[in-house]
Amino acid sequence: MTDATLRRRLEKLQSILDVAKAMTAERRLDRLLGLVVDEAAKVAEADRCTIFIADRERGELWSKVAHGSGEIRIPLGAGIAGAVAATGETIRIDDAYSDARFNPDVDRASGYRTRNILTVPMRNTKGEVVGVLQALNRRDGAFTAEDEELLGALAGPAASAIENAVLNAEIERLFEGFVQASVVAIEQRDPTTAGHSGRVAVLTCGLARAVEKAPPPAWRGVSFDAAALQQLRYAALLHDFGKVGVREHVLVKADKLHPHELELVRARFDLARATLENARLRARLEGRAEAALAEQARELDALWDVVVASNRPTVLPAEASARLRDAAARTFTDLRGEARPLLTPVELSSLSIPKGSLSDAERREIEGHVTHTFRFLSEIPWTRTLRRIPEIAHGHHEKLDGRGYPRGVPGPEIAIETRMMTISDIYDALTASDRPYKKAMPAEKALDILRDEAKRGQVDAPLLEVFVGAAVWRETVKG
Ligand SMILES: [Fe+2]
Ligand SMILES: [Fe+2]
Incomplete structure (x- = not known):
């Protein structure tokens, strides 16, 4: 050689x-x-x-x-x-x-x-x-x-x-399949939020790419490589996974009373109405005055209208609140001759919810989904590049002024990934047309609400500017 x-x-x-x-x-x-x-x-x-x-x-x-x-x-x-x-x-x-x-x-x-x-x-x-x-x-x-x-x-x-x-x-394919199956599981529990997780993932990753391309001064130098984007995407897809831990009737509650509760109140009003009608007919037969009884029947009908109106998850007017208390104080005589209240204390307190459909306890239970999400995600032995998924998802309802939930952590402790997800989550929750208790909101109005939150120092203003300026929000526009 x-x-x-x-x-x-x-x-x-x-x-x-x-x-x-x-x-x-x-x-x-x-x-x-x-x-x-x-x-x-x-x-x-x-x-x-x-x-x-x-x-x-x-x-x-x-x-x-x-x-x-x-x-x-x-x-x-x-x-x-x-x-x-x-x-x-x-x-x-x-x-x-x-x-x-x-x-x-x-x-x-x-x-x-x-x-x-x-x-x-x-x-x-x-x-x-x-x-x-x-x-x-x-x-x-x-x-x-x-x-x-x-x-x-x-x-x-x-x-x-x-x-x-x-x-x-x-392994990656297997894991992707597992995450998709989890999304199906969440959205099956709460069909009204169908597609929410996927859209939040699209918006959050779109925002990350836009921020990287043209970072605002406050976020100069941030970058997201393929692994970081995958971590962000999984965190977004799974952010509401904890909803599987919230009781279904609370999760999908549309009005202040559950349907079966409203049925019960209606049956009681019907019975009260029939009893009054009976008394009125008997008075007529016996030749007594019936005008007072007729007046009571009219009042009962008016009260029923107040119940139906109050049951909707809109803001409760002050006068409705007083009339509900009035109804709860009233009794009627049932077929056994026993006096019964028209509204129970529990029904009164549900109907008196000042705004939305949830009582304090129910609202707390729904807010608990974030804690469930964190607990579930913390059980998974993530690889090194995905290890921040539980932390990123944990903060998606936190506010920069410390008034968010569940922990009320202050802004400096909220990572950019979480801040981006929060903007995407709020935007999609407002514009989604598939919640029974919320009408779909036009994109512009949703962006205005986000701008107000940014002004109050609750969501990240520079990131929101990119979300709007780079038209990230358009990425999930339907049709
Ligand atoms: Fe959430
Ligand atoms: Fe969400």
Whole structure:
């Protein structure tokens, strides 16, 4: 061996070592395959290289990265690459067109002219063939035993790296599926918020990208790489997961009384009305005055109207509140002759909710979803790049002035990821048309409400400006 060939061999071995190191760090399969193919061509001094991966389930070899062509699929055992995959033996052909194993159809289809071929198996640590590395047309002459040896040296670490990348992709797919299934579970409990989690994820990640592109002075230098965006996306998809821990009738409560409660009140009013009517008819039969009884019946009807109006989750007028107390103080005589109140204390307190449909206890129970979310997410042994998911989701109802829930943490402790999610969450909750107790709000009005919150120092004003200025909010506009 001359000094020059020895030096070249050393250089190639060094290059294989370098690429092997790079391969172990590369988790993305596409990039990894590209890396292997380029290095294989360099090491074997080949014009073209192809890497085939064995798909044992389908009994096929497939290739995405082939110099000069797109995706290829061939049956295991067929052709030269298929034979190498099936037997695990290297095939080296000096003159393709004089070898019976060579199929010239591929050349005919591609217009390429294959002169010589070197195909080596790629084995994993268990010795199983997981793929095939194929080099075509050595730049000068035919492939040598040394090329075979060098390509073989590259094939080993390439096989391990590819196996890891495939496994990694499978785990990522598995996890993505798990997160999507969790979203389905949340939205099935509360069908009125269908699509909310997905839209909050789209808005939050859209805002992150917009902030990175043109950060406001307050957030100069922030950046979100692929892993950070994935962490943000999962946190957004799962932010309301804790709703599975809130009782369903509270979660979907539309009016102040639950439907069955309102039914009960109505039956009581009907009974009171019938009793009054009875008394009035008896008075007529007995020739007594009935006007007072007729007046009482009218009052009863008017009170029922107050109950129905108060039951809606709008702001309760002061005079309605007084009339409800009046109704609760009244009794009527039932069919057994017993005096009963028209409204129970519990019903009175529900109907007297000043705004919205929830009592204090129910509101606290719904607010508890954030704590449930945090507890659930903290149970998951997240990988290093996803470990902040529980923390990011935990703060989505906090306010920068410390008046949010559940912890009332002050602004400086609220991360930018959470601030972005809060803006997206409020925007989507306001504009969603699918809540029974809320009409869909036009985007402009929702943005005005957010601007008011920013002015009061509750949501992050510079981030909101990007949300509006970069039209992030348009990303979920329907239709
Ligand atoms: Fe929430
Ligand atoms: Fe939400």
